[in-house]
Amino acid sequence: MKRRNFLERAAVTLVSLAGVAAAFSYLRQFFPRLAGEKKRIVLGDYRKFPVDTYTFLEGHNIFVYRDHEGIKAVSAVCTHLGCILEKSTDGFECPCHGSCFSDVGKVLSGPAPRNLSWYEVYRAADGKIVVNPSRTVGPGEKFNIS
Ligand code: FES
Known part of the structure; x- marks a missing residue:
């Protein structure tokens, strides 16, 4: 193979790989990472969450908000x-x-394409409060704790 042919093929290959990488990167925005969001999260006693405050649950990537109602x-x-x-x-x-x-959770400015997801919160049979990230609810929908 002549040097010129080799360089042309190498250039075409590199440009093609860059195009595939760019396309993958672009398409990825429509499929955000959801890994680790499907497992139910036991919050336990809701009273440990401060009132009128968003608490970030590290490792679960959710914010939990509690007020006097729910x-x-x-x-x-x-x-x-x-x-x-x-926050x-x-x-x-x-x-x-x-x-x-x-x-x-409504998008005010992008590039985010969608609003944030709100998750079902319920009381389990043992009385503990649980978040179910597999089931979404309406924006800001609360579980009533009273
Ligand atoms: S990850 Fe790009 S705006 Fe949040």
Whole structure:
């Protein structure tokens, strides 16, 4: 093989690989990482969560919010590429690419393509409060603890 042919093939191969990588990266935004979000999370006694506060559950990537009426759980995973959100004064912010979400998880500014997911919260037979990330509920829907 001549040197010129080899260089042409190498260049075509590299450009093709870069195109595949770019396409994969682009398509990935439509399929955010959900790994680790399907297992039920036992919160235990809801009283350990401070009232009127969002508590981040590390390892589960959710925020749990409790007020005097109930408790609710929202995904802390950005719907863009899956970075973990931070609580801001009036919602949630993504440190990776700057998406902002309202307090009810609605996208205020992108690039996040979808609102945050809220998860079912219920009381198990043993009385413990449980979050079920496999089942979504309406935005901000609370489990009534009274
Ligand atoms: S991961 Fe890109 S905005 Fe959150």
